[in-house]
Amino acid sequence: MNYPVLYSFRRCPxxxxxxxxxxxxxxxxxxxxVVLADKPAALRQVFARATVPVLVVNQTEVIGESLDIMLWALQQYDPQGWLPVDATLMAExxxxxxxxxxEFKQALDRYKYADRFPEQPQAFYRVEAERFLALLEKRLVQSPYLLCERLTLADMAIFPFIRQFANVERDWFEQSPYPQLRRWLASLLRSPLFVSVMVKYVPWREGDPVVIC
Ligand SMILES: N[C@@H](CCC(=O)N[C@@H](CS)C(=O)NCC(=O)O)C(=O)O
Structure with missing residues (x-):
């Protein structure tokens, strides 16, 4: 069987x-x-930017944006109803x-790698990132998930980044004024789905046997 090929990096949000x-x-x-410091030539050949994730379908169609990969998959099969049917909710x-x-990812990168951005102290970048956290907290006070009562695309697209933020200064995050965000993140991190996609694989090399997941 001809499976789509996913170039991936385990910890990349x-x-x-x-x-x-x-x-x-x-x-x-x-x-x-993929090891980002030693990207395989095959990845560069299919996608010159060589970021991950990249999905190659039928050896010809190359999808190099993570959100497009999510939509490609869910528009075919969405058994848990992650895609909002309502156009307003989808736009939101x-x-x-x-x-x-x-904006959030930019602040997150500066917060995480503050030593590379010495113009400001780390706490400055954290405050910048917190604008987005505060917005999420406000939503999560109103409903268990970001958009509504159920988990949807937005939750799944965003929480890997909040996980990354939380891991920068775990103690700070645990006492931060975002209790609903912590509740939301903890429940998603505990989910069997998340656990199942964090399985470790050895880095791929040309000629390796196919690993299906
Ligand atoms: N807009 C892209 C961004 C992907 C991205 O930047 N991935 C990072 C890893 S988390 C990467 O591949 N960086 C390239 C590098 O480190 O050389 C997407 O949504 O897929």
Missing amino acids: YAIRARLALRASGIRVAIRE SRRLIAANDG
Whole structure:
């Protein structure tokens, strides 16, 4: 069988969101774990930017954006109803995800790698990132998940990044003024789905046997 090929990196939040959607959709892929410092030539050949995740379908269609991989999978099979049917809710999901991938991700990178951005102290970047956390907290006071009573695309696309934020200064996060965010994150991290997509694979090399996940 000709499985789609997923270039992935276990801890990358973009790759995690792609794996979550693929797993939720039930679409199986041949996974190729990538070492970012030593990217395989095959990845560069299919996708010059060589970021992960990248999904190659039928050896020709290349999807190099994590959100597009999520949508590609869920538009085919969405047994848990992650895609909002309502157009307004879908537009709201896209806005939230864009805020995550834009302003929040930039602040997160500076907070996580503060030594590379010595213009400001680490706490400055944390405060910048907190604007997004406060927005999520407000939503999570109103409903158990970001958009509504149920888990949807926005939760799954965003929580891998909040996980990364929480891990930068775990003690700070545990006492931060975002109790609903902590509750939400903890429940998603405990979910069998998340645990199942965090299985470790040895880095892929050309010629290795296919590993289906
Ligand atoms: N917009 C892309 C971003 C993907 C991305 O930046 N992934 C990081 C890893 S978390 C990466 O591949 N960085 C390239 C590198 O480190 O060379 C997406 O949504 O998939």
